[in-house]
Amino acid sequence: MNDSLNEALLSCGVNTTSPCTNIFVSDTPDTCGQFLTSELLCQNLLAGRRVMYVTLHNTFALNCNIAAKRSIQLMNFYKNGYIKVIEGQKLMTEAAAKALEGQDVSKHPFNFMFNSSDGSLKNLFLAIKYCVNDWRSSNESMVILIDNLSTLLSLGVSTTEIRIFIQYCYSLLYPLNSDLKTRLGNLIFVSLDDPADKEFHLIANYLSQCSDVTLSARPLSTGRTNEVDGSLHVCSSPQNKRQQEPFKKMYLYKVMERTTKLFAPGMTASVL
Amino acid sequence: MSSNISTTSEKKSSFKPKGNRAQTICLPGTCASLHSSQLLVSSGIPSLDGILGGGIPVGSLLLLEEDESNVYAQYFMKCFLAEGVTSGHEVMVASVDSDPVKLISSLPSPVPNKEDSREENDESESMKIAWRYQNLNQVTSCDNSRSFGHHYDLKSTMSADLLDNCEKFYWDGKEKHPNSNATALPLYRNLFSCLHSLLSARKLFTSTPNDKPNIMRIGIFSLASCEWGDDLCHSLGSDSTNPVWSEVTSFFALLRALARQSYTVAFVSVPSYLFVDSALLGRLSYHADYVIGLESFQGTDKEVNPLFKEYHGLLHINKISAGNSLVAPFVDTHDWVFRLKRKKLSIEKLHLPPDLSETVSRSATDPVKNTVSCSGSLPNKLDF
Numbered sequence: 001m002n003d004s005l006n007e008a009l010l011s012c013g014v015n016t017t018s019p020c021t022n023i024f025v026s027d028t029p030d031t032c033g034q035f036l037t038s039e040l041l042c043q044n045l046l047a048g049r050r051v052m053y054v055t056l057h058n059t060f061a062l063n064c065n066i067a068a069k070r071s072i073q074l075m076n077f078y079k080n081g082y083i084k085v086i087e088g089q090k091l092m093t094e095a096a097a098k099a100l101e102g103q104d105v106s107k108h109p110f111n112f113m114f115n116s117s118d119g120s121l122k123n124l125f126l127a128i129k130y131c132v133n134d135w136r137s138s139n140e141s142m143v144i145l146i147d148n149l150s151t152l153l154s155l156g157v158s159t160t161e162i163r164i165f166i167q168y169c170y171s172l173l174y175p176l177n178s179d180l181k182t183r184l185g186n187l188i189f190v191s192l193d194d195p196a197d198k199e200f201h202l203i204a205n206y207l208s209q210c211s212d213v214t215l216s217a218r219p220l221s222t223g224r225t226n227e228v229d230g231s232l233h234v235c236s237s238p239q240n241k242r243q244q245e246p247f248k249k250m251y252l253y254k255v256m257e258r259t260t261k262l263f264a265p266g267m268t269a270s271v272l
Numbered sequence: 273m274s275s276n277i278s279t280t281s282e283k284k285s286s287f288k289p290k291g292n293r294a295q296t297i298c299l300p301g302t303c304a305s306l307h308s309s310q311l312l313v314s315s316g317i318p319s320l321d322g323i324l325g326g327g328i329p330v331g332s333l334l335l336l337e338e339d340e341s342n343v344y345a346q347y348f349m350k351c352f353l354a355e356g357v358t359s360g361h362e363v364m365v366a367s368v369d370s371d372p373v374k375l376i377s378s379l380p381s382p383v384p385n386k387e388d389s390r391e392e393n394d395e396s397e398s399m400k401i402a403w404r405y406q407n408l409n410q411v412t413s414c415d416n417s418r419s420f421g422h423h424y425d426l427k428s429t430m431s432a433d434l435l436d437n438c439e440k441f442y443w444d445g446k447e448k449h450p451n452s453n454a455t456a457l458p459l460y461r462n463l464f465s466c467l468h469s470l471l472s473a474r475k476l477f478t479s480t481p482n483d484k485p486n487i488m489r490i491g492i493f494s495l496a497s498c499e500w501g502d503d504l505c506h507s508l509g510s511d512s513t514n515p516v517w518s519e520v521t522s523f524f525a526l527l528r529a530l531a532r533q534s535y536t537v538a539f540v541s542v543p544s545y546l547f548v549d550s551a552l553l554g555r556l557s558y559h560a561d562y563v564i565g566l567e568s569f570q571g572t573d574k575e576v577n578p579l580f581k582e583y584h585g586l587l588h589i590n591k592i593s594a595g596n597s598l599v600a601p602f603v604d605t606h607d608w609v610f611r612l613k614r615k616k617l618s619i620e621k622l623h624l625p626p627d628l629s630e631t632v633s634r635s636a637t638d639p640v641k642n643t644v645s646c647s648g649s650l651p652n653k654l655d656f
Contacts, residue, residue: 029554029591035598059532065309065596087286089529093468096526100465113522154525154555156518192558197551226602255598 005039005253008262012234012249014213016040017047019141019173019183024211025190026204030219031230033190034058035255037147038066040188045077049185050135050142052128056088056151069257084131086124088151113155120157121165129172135184136176142185144169149207150192153199163206187211212237217253227268228252299487299535301359302330303420308595313359313487313537314421316351319619321421323589323608324562325601328537330487332593333528335560337544337553338494339568344585344610345541347617348566349491351424352539354379356489357438358422362474366443366463367493368500375493376440380424381431383615423616439486441470459500460523463492467530476534490531490538496520496552497543517552524559561593566610579624583609587619 006016015021016039023040027033041063044051053060064074077083086109095110105111109127112120128144135142146169152162166189173183193204193216208214216233232251251262302311305326312327315334321327328334338345356363357379365372443466445459467490475482496502502520524540531538544553544565557563565588569575587608594600607622 029557032594032598032600034594038598062596066598069597085286089532091286092526093529093533096461096464097468100461100468150558151525154518154521154559156522194551194554197554200551224606226604257597257599 003259004262005260006043008232008251009215009234012236012247014234014236016043017049017143019185021213022170022186022211023188024204024207024214025147025188026193026208026214026216027190028192028218029194031217032255033215033217034062034066035253035260036215036217036232037145037188037190038063039260040143041074041083041145042067042070042072044143044145045074045082046072048141049082050132050140051077051083052086052132052142052144053083054086054088054124054128054144054146056092056146057148059089060085060087070259086127086131092155112152112157112161121152121161125165125168128169132172133176136172136174139175139184143188144172144185145188145190147190148192149189149203150200153203159199159202162203166207166210208235225268227254229255231265232262299330299485301355301361301420301487303327305329305595307601308597310596313361313489314355315348315539316353316355316421316424317348317617317619318421318423320348320564323603323619324592325595327421328562329593329595330535330537331531331533332561332595333524333531333538333540333559334562334564335556336539336541337563337565337588337590338541339566339570339585340545341568341570342494342543343570344566344568346493347426347612348564349493349539349541350375350379350426351617353489353491354382354424354430355421356487357430357434358382360438360486362439362441362476362486362488364441364443364467364470364488364490365493366445366466366491368445368459369494369497372442372444372493376435376442377429379430379435380426381428381434382422383425425615426612426617427615439474458519460519464523464526464530467527471530471534471536476536478533478535485535488534488536490527490536492538492540495524495540495542496556497546517555520552521555521559524556528559528561557591560591561595563591564588565590580609583611583620583622585610586622 009016014023016023025033025036025040027036041051041053053063055063060074067074074083078085088110091108091110092113095105095108095113098108099105099111099114105114107123109124111123132142132144134140149162149166152165153159169187173185173187175184189207189211191203191207192200194200214233214235216235217230218233219230220228230253232253234247234249234251236247238246250265252265252268253263254261299311302313303326304310305312307325308329310329310331312321312325312329314321314327315324336345336348353363353365353376363376365375367375443463445462447462447466471477471488472480474486474488476485476488500520502517527538527540530536540560542553542556547553567586567588569580569583569585574580587610589603589606589608592600592603605621608619609622610617610619
């Protein structure tokens with residue numbers, strides 16, 4: 001798998017397959033955080049964890065193609081029940097078409113597109129809950145990956161509704177019929193952070209505040225080059241009582257088809 | 273009842289594997305990309321195809337930021353649609369500002385390849401290049417050698433025979449939707465409904481079995497202009513309980529979703545200079561696969577600037593999608609210009625004209641300010 005990225009995250013004390021680590025992946029309109037999403041998806045599957053993948057912006061087929069180039073067959077995991085997918089692209093088209101034909105979409109996961117009342121994301125939450133309940137009842141280790149919350153804002157959902165939805169998603173990380181206080185899994189949220197867009201920025205700040213680790217892919221501020229795609233900022237919250245401040249580190253990254261290279265600033269091949 | 277059943281089944285998983293997909297689909301007017309293994313169609317401007325990585329992948333969405341006069345954006349759109357007609361694709365035109373039937377009837381005619389190459393030869397013969405530079409790549413040219421598109425003569429219209437052989441569909445926002453129960457649907461919902469039913473009727477969804485699928489080119493002129501009824505004067509966050517622009521951003525997200533599931537390529541132009549809050553353009557760009565901006569020189573200082581003498585405007589490549597992979601086609605420069613030649617619209621790299629003065633460094637003075645005549649003609653140091 002992607003050793004460079006994995007080692008870099010471990011050196012920051014970030015274990016992406018730990019059930020105690022909620023992760024927020026932040027990208028900008030000028031960068032694509034898809035390499036982080038694919039990486040986290042594959043790492044958790046290879047670690048034997050169950051994955052609930054809610055894809056709102058891209059298709060699952062895209063992730064299958066990307067993973068296949070790295071010799072990981074997501075379809076095998078899908079057939080064996082290790083990954084369940086909610087395909088937002090298909091569901092939103094279906095909901096919109098049915099609603100415009102006059103059919104009842106009150107129970108559709110994407111009924112929020114035509115219902116701006118309180119609790120409009122309830123059906124989407126229930127669809128996720130239905131998928132993970134099997135794993136919760138058998139105490140399986142799992143991860144819920146939601147990519148990308150910015151799409152919900154584009155579809156007309158208010159920031160308040162999204163914040164409530166995030167809190168509800170946290171409740172799915174605990175066992176169903178048990179007194180266990182341990183968490184079964186973690187949440188990974190992906191969202192855009194654009195200072196020019198107040199709503200995007202508000203959600204990004206909220207997710208940064210309630211996540212254990214924030215991975216931010218940012219473009220280079222000084223221009224562009226063939227050797228570097230952008231900078232990756234890792235920010236993890238204090239993990240023990242001795243550590244007072246959050247741990248922060250910055251890498252430069254270059255995405256390639258089969259791997260992602262990470263290096264410290266000033267260590268690119270052209271500089272050396 | 274049926275909706276309940278479908279919802280229950282979707283809760284398990286909405287992703288349906290396609291099974292054995294080893295079949296090779298051969299569609300007219302397309303070629304396979306070696307970079308992303310996707311089918312590409314030409315944008316109708318071969319030099320633009322070269323910048324975008326060989327063409328526009330089927331199932332993608334291209335957003336064009338219009339120039340203020342909306343002259344060149346129309347040329348770009350017309351070339352895109354004309355390429356569809358020439359390639360035998362189905363064409364869908366949507367516009368509220370102008371009559372889509374007139375737009376189709378005014379599509380430019382394709383330039384025959386022989387004539388095109390002759391024109392290129394004429395141009396190359398007219399300029400003598402020093403022998404030691406002849407084997408070097410020309411700075412201005414994009415890689416046209418692998419392009420499969422056509423050039424279009426923007427001064428002549430397409431013949432009626434070509435137009436008659438093509439399946440054409442129009443939407444002008446005036447037709448009432450049959451299921452709207454006499455209450456007029458907002459324009460965006462009306463257009464989405466029209467597109468969805470059209471793709472279903474033409475069996476262009478990838479999930480629908482079709483022995484001979486074709487490509488549909490969707491061209492939407494001036495989306496979110498004043499005629500669409502958007503309240504573009506409001507900034508985001510002025511009223512958090514009532515999200516502004518949700519109609520246009522929802523439509524755009526749905527259009528992307530439609531394109532992903534069907535044999536379509538959508539080309540949408542927006543008058544971005546009307547947007548008060550740049551966040552709206554950011555949201556539209558987020559859903560688009562390719563974002564291109566046009567900045568015309570018409571009526572600006574640049575029109576008389578000798579640096580831009582040969583060109584008609586700047587072209588900004590704001591976003592290029594990675595398509596089916598993680599790595600987007602690499603664009604080595606951001607400085608692109610477009611110009612209308614005799615029989616083609618071409619995009620070139622911007623480069624400074626040769627400085628023939630005896631001093632080594634360029635003069636820092638702005639040559640525009642030194643001009644006296646209104647026509648913008650400058651003392652030319654080149655005698656040939």
